[in-house]
Amino acid sequence: MRRAHTVEEIRAAEAALMATLPEGALMERASTGLAHHVADLLGSCYGRTVRLLVGSGDNGGDALHAGAVLARRGCRVEVRALSESPHPAGLAALRAAGGRVLEAGEAGRRPDLVLDAIVGIGGRPGLRADAVAALAEVAGVPVVAVDVPSGVGVDTGELPDGGGTHVTADVTVTFGTHRVCHLVDPAAAAAGAVHVVGLGGPSGDLALPPSAVTALQAADVARLVPRPGGADHKYSRGVVGVRAGSARYPGAGLLCVAGAASGLAGMVRYVGDDVVGDRVRSQHPEVVGAGRVQAWAVGSGTDAGARRTLQEARADDVPLVVDADALAHVTDFGGPLASAVVLTPHAGELATMLDVSRGEVEARPLASARRAAETFGAVVLLKGRRTLVADRDGDVRVSASGTPWLATAGAGDVLTGLVGALLAAGLTPYDAASVGAWLHGSAATLASSGGPLVAGEVARAIPAAVRALTPGAARG
Template identity: 55%
Template sequence: MRTAYSVETVRAAERALMARLPEGALMQRAAAGLAAACADLLGRVYGSRVVLLVGSGDNGGDALYAGARLARRGAGVTAVLLAPGRAHAGGLDALRRAGGRVTGADDAEGPIARADLVMDGIVGIGGKGGLRPDAERLVGLADRSRAAVVAVDLPSGVEADTGEVRGAAVRADLTVTFGTYKPGLLVDPAREYAGIVRLVDIGLELPGEAELEALQHADVARLLPSPAAESDKYRRGVVGIAAGSARYPGAAVLAVSGALRGGAGAVRYVGPAGDAVIARFPETLVSDAGPARAGRVQAWVVGPGAGDDAATVAEVLAADVPVLLDADGLRLAERDAVRGRTAPTLMTPHAGEAAALLGVRREEVEGARLAAARELAAAYRATVLLKGSTTLVADDGGGAVRVNATGTPWLATAGSGDVLSGLAGSLLAAGLAARDAGSAAAHLHGLAGRFAADGAPAGAHDVAALIPEAWRDVYH
């Protein structure tokens, strides 16, 4: 599992470690890892041209010491100082002794244009509010150059704790981060600025409670249900799907397709699209008697393609089993009905739906996804799966937010969310907690999307068909 910690936690851990180490030792550890990562990216250090964009803080010091290491290996290194009087003195001295050059921002255009690698040491993890004009100009020069851009700890201009980007920011090819991941490296929109992220261990001792968790294959494998010898379809769980309408029968079919591949033993369908569901999936248990009389289930999925059927949404929310609320169900559900539930609720909005529920503009949710997921979970006393290029799963009780990035932009296709809802609902019925069901479903759904697309467009039905392959991939 990858974990990300807040700036405050990281700084406390750094202070504790520095108190036990010789002065400057921690920065030297970071610089050694940074220089090694840059050398790997360059391939051949001797004769390469490296430009350091150096701010006034320790981030600039890391860049200067790393630059000195590269200079000693034969690279031509030029440090561009944004605040010449406040650059890290020890790092600056080390670079000069190694043969590096130092210049001001006004003379940076030529060195950057000729550079093979530009190292971003402008602002550290405490930076907020975008870049100042002098730094923005240098970043623009780097963007227009042929150089690879390496960010030190975090791309300058992105906010470490929130993943927000409030103005101009560095777009890195590689980010070398120290001690632990920072939330902004794992959450969009900041994540897309980070490029490939390489973690350098500098010996930090961090507490158990992280801000973010990113599940890996092994973590998901431990969560997924596996039938035992004595299992039957009812012991494995039954998921109910209340979805679709005369106008949107396909939503019901797609939700059922995800549910059938999600680990539960059986799928009950309730709604007006029964004929379409049976024609495609004859193993489905179909009822037209309404949710309360459909038969026993261990979880419900309600909302995909439901149109204006508020009565069915209300009936499902009244059930004393876990409920996944998606699509039209999010719009039709009474807030108090969700807040008053005693059984778990998993809400699965995209940014537009989350914005409508929070009463804000979509752009506000997209710009501050972590805050939006947490706020929505608290407001509805539910677990929230906020869909997007990085999917977030937040519990109403706080704690670490789960983040998933296994998906692909090709998943932005009609019906993909319906498949995800069925899959997550089936995991709920199989006994997973809402946070685990949402996290595991997002991981599998993203993998299935990658397998289905393979660099080309894919439909939602293609994604559903490859969930078993994603499941097997998690175990191998």
């Protein structure tokens, strides 16, 4: 599992580790790891030029010491200093290795790679004018960010308000652990590929507390996916009910059923529009009609019947996953929705639920998902490039699986059915939503193979995504 920590947590852990090490040892470890990653990206150091954009503090020190390592390996290393007092020891090491600081107004060589060390984890969103100018000098050159892309919100995953400037990196090299901005959009998109350099503390690395923002990996999903035992039968594996689709949107009902009928629950029941029901039974003969269920998937394509279908499902007092049209009615009935609820809005739907603009949700997805989970007393699955699953206690899981081709009509209906099946199979709402989001993305990647896909193909690929979670992964 990838764990992202706050600036305060990281600083406390680094201070504790530094107390056990000789002076400068932690920076030496960080800068050496950084230099190795840069050298790997360059392929060969000889004859290559690296530009360091360096502010003050330890972030600049990491870059300067890394620059010294690269200079000793044959790189031409030039520094654009954006502070009157760059890290003294780092600057001395760089100069001793043959690197040089550019004078004000000096253009320098066109670099092969830029190292962004303008500000570190203590920086605030946005950049000063001199940093903006320094970035403009090297526009189009690949950028490696040191620790975090300068100018992003480290603990929030947000970008500067009002279109302020920030670094967009191709690669970010960080130290000890992920920061929130590495996992959460929109800042995660500015971080590029993230590599973590271990700092090698006495117990392996930084001693950090449990983190509130995490990202499941394949091994975590393998441990959580419900698997039948030898004594299980269709009822013990869970029965999921689907109330989805309408005369206007029959496809939504079919796709929601397809996600639910992917094999993770023992039985699927469909209750809804008769025409949709006929189509469901034609395409999914294993699906049956009304009866007792362990969870409901409600709302996809229910149109004018959304309120009624939600009310009927809520009356059973079983876990619910609520999507699309039904999201507008989650507060209509007073009191808690049910024993356990997952809400699955996209940014526009969540904006309506919170009475804010869509732009507000897209700019602050982490804060918005947490606010919604607290407001509605439910797990909130906010769909996006980095889907967020927020629990009521503030914990958030980020799902980075998937492909841009997943942005296709009906994909959310499949996800709703899939999460419903996982709820019926016995997962908690938090686990069902986060495992469902991960499997949904993985299935889309398999179905796409790098090209276009439609929602039905995602549903059909879910069993393959589960099979890809090998027994070895389950033990990992």
